[in-house]
Amino acid sequence: MRFRSDPAAHLALLGLLGLLSAAPAAGAPDDGPAANIAPVQLLRDSIQAPMTISYVGQFETVRFSANHATATIVKVEHRAPALTRRWYVAPEAFYGDYTIARGGSTYEFDTKSSQVVVSHNPTLDNQLSAIGNFGRVLQNYRALYDGTGSTVADRSTFSVVLINKFTGERAVRVWIDRETKLVLKKEEYHANGSIASQTRFEDIRYTSSLPDALFSTDVPAGYARVAGQSVALPSPDVERVIRDAGFSPIEPKNLPQGFSVAGGDVANVNGVRTLHLLYSDGLRSISLFENATGAAADFGSLRPKTISFEGHDAQYVEDGPTTLLTWKEHHLNFALVGDLMRNELVEIAKSVVE
Amino acid sequence: MNQHLSADQLVDFIRGELTPQDDALAHGHLQTCPSCRSEYELEVSLTEALRAAARAEELEMPSAIKAAIWEQIRAAQPGPLARLSAFWRPALALPALAVLLVGGWFASPYAPHGPAAPTIDASYYLEAHAAQTSQTPLSEHSGSQAIETSMADGSRAPALVRQIDSSAATVAFDAVP
Numbered sequence: 336m337r338f339r340s341d342p343a344a345h346l347a348l349l350g351l352l353g354l355l356s357a358a359p360a361a362g363a364p365d366d367g368p369a370a371n372i373a374p375v376q377l378l379r380d381s382i383q384a385p386m387t388i389s390y391v392g393q394f395e396t397v398r399f400s401a402n403h404a405t406a407t408i409v410k411v412e413h414r415a416p417a418l419t420r421r422w423y424v425a426p427e428a429f430y431g432d433y434t435i436a437r438g439g440s441t442y443e444f445d446t447k448s449s450q451v452v453v454s455h456n457p458t459l460d461n462q463l464s465a466i467g468n469f470g471r472v473l474q475n476y477r478a479l480y481d482g483t484g485s486t487v488a489d490r491s492t493f494s495v496v497l498i499n500k501f502t503g504e505r506a507v508r509v510w511i512d513r514e515t516k517l518v519l520k521k522e523e524y525h526a527n528g529s530i531a532s533q534t535r536f537e538d539i540r541y542t543s544s545l546p547d548a549l550f551s552t553d554v555p556a557g558y559a560r561v562a563g564q565s566v567a568l569p570s571p572d573v574e575r576v577i578r579d580a581g582f583s584p585i586e587p588k589n590l591p592q593g594f595s596v597a598g599g600d601v602a603n604v605n606g607v608r609t610l611h612l613l614y615s616d617g618l619r620s621i622s623l624f625e626n627a628t629g630a631a632a633d634f635g636s637l638r639p640k641t642i643s644f645e646g647h648d649a650q651y652v653e654d655g656p657t658t659l660l661t662w663k664e665h666h667l668n669f670a671l672v673g674d675l676m677r678n679e680l681v682e683i684a685k686s687v688v689e
Numbered sequence: 690m691n692q693h694l695s696a697d698q699l700v701d702f703i704r705g706e707l708t709p710q711d712d713a714l715a716h717g718h719l720q721t722c723p724s725c726r727s728e729y730e731l732e733v734s735l736t737e738a739l740r741a742a743a744r745a746e747e748l749e750m751p752s753a754i755k756a757a758i759w760e761q762i763r764a765a766q767p768g769p770l771a772r773l774s775a776f777w778r779p780a781l782a783l784p785a786l787a788v789l790l791v792g793g794w795f796a797s798p799y800a801p802h803g804p805a806a807p808t809i810d811a812s813y814y815l816e817a818h819a820a821q822t823s824q825t826p827l828s829e830h831s832g833s834q835a836i837e838t839s840m841a842d843g844s845r846a847p848a849l850v851r852q853i854d855s856s857a858a859t860v861a862f863d864a865v866p
Binding site: 456564566602604605606607609611620622624626628629630631632633634635637639652657659661670672673 | 809811814818820
């Protein structure tokens with residue numbers, strides 16, 4: 336499969352980057368080690384770095400829930416601009432599984448069940464949207480250097496923190512390789528300041544000599560090829576999406592400051608027409624799903640917990656910064672997913688009223 | 690009643706065959722007339738003596754005859770109509786009718802629960818959210834980030850589900866029991 340390239344989109348992207356570079360930085364450079372470069376520019380460079388930098392390495396992720404944490408260790412080979420192979424070292428349940436990403440297509444090789452799941456997500460290929468969303472980040476967050484940085488995977492880094500303009504809380508801290516501008520470590524924080532997730536490279540080596548065979552998506556003998564989830568680009572025309580839903584949805588009246596509707600789509604899920612509205616403040620996102628056919632969420636083995644608000648029960652599961660909350664109200668079934676704490680999602684759910 | 694009871698009236702009284710009014714009059718007379726009372730007791734004792742004599746002379750039916758009679762009864766199978774009429778005896782008919790009515794109600798479109806409503810796999814919500822937020826800069830769902838996680842490209846959302854589900858298979862730190 337060939338990486339999709341759109342010259343017009345690249346020109347627009349370069350123009351947009353130029354405009355953003357000329358704009359005043361949201362956070363002025365302090366006396367940090369990178370005084371000659373604005374932290375906003377550093378972040379912008381870090382987002383674009385994987386398009387030009389190839390590397391191999393191993394990273395570890397720890398995701399924190401309210402009373403639980405899970406860790407994953409992954410080896411990665413990345414050839415710029417858009418070929419990435421990740422294979423899982425830990426936990427044991429994933430050991431030997433690997434994924435190959437080619438632009439917006441992902442091939443998931445499940446060695447336990449001998450199948451290759453092929454998924455398509457055009458948003459992964461849409462750098463223009465990514466840059467557009469970076470503008471939304473700058474609207475709601477201030478970027479500041481945070482201390483003097485440190486060494487991550489034997490690489491010297493700059494540390495930049497993003498502070499929510501409305502709450503004053505830090506949301507994300509990243510450690511950026513001084514030379515390549517690649518993000519080598521990242522911490523995400525809950526609204527109360529606690530860490531939601533931490534990801535860091537244990538080791539990394541920059542190289543451009545990665546053989547094609549590493550990124551082969553040929554289906555091995557004895558494996559079945561299975562179609563995975565294919566995602567449509569969220570439409571910015573939310574009014575049209577709501578009309579397409581075929582029922583009268585209810586939107587939340589109260590969102591955290593900085594959040595606004597970012598798009599939506601309508602999908603047929605298990606025969607159920609499901610409306611998906613996406614809200615974002617640039618860094619964090621909330622998805623609200625609604626259906627009018629009485630289709631409740633099937634948690635399977637996820638072991639949801641029950642919470643009550645506004646006189647009815649709701650069920651939720653948490654994983655690191657992501658929480659899923661489902662309930663039924665006004666003859667509609669709702670599912671709210673967000674990188675927010677449970678109490679924040681409940682407050683949003685309470686505002687879903689006619 | 691001032692007149693003495695006749696023999697027939699006395700026998701009918703003993704057998705309980707008088708009208709209630711005559712029975713009451715006879716009973717009252719026997720309480721006040723020693724002559725009729727004596728006749729009454731004589732009649733009662735004579736009746737008891739006759740019954741005792743009859744029981745003494747009673748003979749057992751020969752076993753061969755009894756067996757032959759039972760064989761005749763068992764051989765006489767009831768016809769379909771006879772069986773149907775037996776089925777509809779109230780002791781069976783009422784429960785059967787109740788079962789039919791309840792079954793009919795749940796099979797009808799007016800039943801409170803018809804076919805099972807469809808459900809949506811909760812992992813769909815997590816996957817769709819992760820996929821649609823992959824444009825978010827610096828998000829762990831972002832595909833443009835060098836720093837990656839198990840959900841870096843969105844398509845690994847099932848891995849998230851497996852992580853939640855398979856705590857024994859993850860490197861987990863339980864902060865609270």
